[in-house]
Amino acid sequence: MSASQIPPATAVPGDDVPTLLVKIFGKDRPGITAGLFDTLAAYSVDVVDIEQVVTRGRITLCALVTSPSPSPAQGTTGSSEGDLRATVHSWAESLNLQAEIISGRGDNRPRGTGRSHVTVLGHPLTAETAAAIAAAITASGGNIDRIFRLAKYPVTAVEFAVSGAATEALRTVLAPEAAQLGVDIAVVAAGLQRRAQRLVVMDVDSTLIQDEVIELFAAHAGCEAEVAEVTAAAMRGELDFEQSLHARVELLGGLDASVVEAVRKEVRLTPGARTLVRTLKRLGYQVGVVSGGFTQVTDALKEELGLDFASANTLEIVDGRLTGRVTGDIVDRAGKARLLREFAQQAGVPLAQTVAIGDGANDLDMLNTAGLGVAFNAKPVVREAAHTAVNVPFLDTVLYLLGITREEVEAAETHVG
Template identity: 55%
Template sequence: MRDTARVVAYARRIDDGQREDLHAVLRGLGADVTAASSATTPTYTVLTLDVGLAAAATAVRSGLARWTAASGVGAALVPSPTYAPGPKLLIMDVDSTLIRQEVIELLAAHAGREAEVAAVTEAAMRGELDFAQSLHHRVRALEGLPATVIGEVVDRIRLSDGAEDLVAAYLHAGHRVGVVSGGFSQVLAPLAERLRLSFAKANDLEILDGTLTGRVAGAVVDRREKARTLRAEADRAGVRPEAVIAVGDGANDLDMLGAAGLGVAFNAKPAVRAAADVALDLPDLDVVRHFAGL
């Protein structure tokens, strides 16, 4: 008996030639298409194909990656437990994923040290620096800033395209959505309330007498803590790990992506793209709901 899975192709637009080409590629990979559907929004088109697999999933993923490189159309192989009926969980990173910016850089701009902090952030997200050490280094740049800058930063945050639609689709279907961030709870809390997220976890900036001390209070939310939070929230909600989708962009997200049934690298660094199940380069988070069958 063949394993069943789903291929989700996505791009700004998918033409008839690309559709036919994808069917041919799948036949060449030993995948029989059993059902097909498509959806078009003002910003993207998604083609969903249910398939039976004769080859191993890794071989099919490799073939789809080659097709994506040649066609410019993204394609994800989604295992059946991820989109099958039942409780689901979506867990996301925040900076450069749920939102467009890096919060610590917005804060550092108030201290005139944005460029310095941005360089360290980039190195940490590429996996070149230990995240906890890099976070402590960057937070020291905030020492002495009035706590009022937090509210100013909150006002500047812009959600990634499709973020609100994705969260709403999950919540409307009765599923849980949460975020776990290497950023800061004081900035994340208003955003979590606005989106009605099921849970939100981040670092706490230490504040004394209305001033940032340049330190983080408590343990750092690092890559291990992100994966631990995923497992704990899935267990709390009665969701199988195979029905969890995790989305992130940096090295700090790698353990979380690996712990999920489907790990999605969103406009991500090369090391994260290589390790994830799906590389979503189309800058619209709403595409993710199609991986879950929503």
């Protein structure tokens, strides 16, 4: 078809144009959607909007169409709308479906400015929780345009499409609700960037993996208690991260380098970690890790999981033994944020499209630098500062915060094999 043969687009109905909302309910089966539009086609109506959802085998199909014009035989006072109504009801009854047809004018009312995706993770998700969240959205001036389920396992994840309220205002209102209700809620701005290529950067210890790597090394050196005491001093603010790192690594001096391989074998991935990375990679995302731990472990994780980026501190090894020192620049709180920026630049991804995941105070700069910062089973101070939090022990639930459904996850897993 040449450009001159392409028909002009039909104008969007104005407020004065008569329209019909045709709603079909009943047991789902193949062919219902095609059958409805075959029935409507006899009246030469234009389709303005369509919405369909299937829940537990029951279909709700809505079609907003222009009202049919009177046929010449009916004259100016006749109307084929009555015929359309009768025909649709007859077709529905033949399939044991229910039909409702509502007259009106124009298209759907315009949605308010300010659009957001509100993702809720519940384990379980109760009716009381859903009611409280919906009420909070309404109180903030928002309107819920659509709700759909992203996943039912390992958590129930649902997403609210909300208009009429600013994203930051919604986040402010819903954060305390999440804490009170014991669910996780993420609020992100709607837009094309949500499905654009992204960069996801994670902390390692107690995030990508279940362990604290320096504690694994300390167990081999027989100095677990001393390392734990230095860690506690750092948490009390008596030492900064760099001081505490040097103090703890010094305790490892003299260990045979073979301990590195032993520690690698002891590392346990967090449940859902492999699924998270596989799915992101299959969908075209880039994935990296930054760690206050050691390259001797993160390099192995990079190779095992097929990560795009990895950076950590490096244990110095001389003559086959750990010296008790680290080499190179220290990856601390500020360093993690700096590395996120560097990875984003290398990946060609704007910071607004980056996602950072971490659990500790030394992750805070990184979480706040990213377009979306996710506190994963984190301390209260980290949860409060991050954009959103996940408090279930499954790392792949972060996928739902990105709008990725369980079906997409399973498809990615099947593809990988």
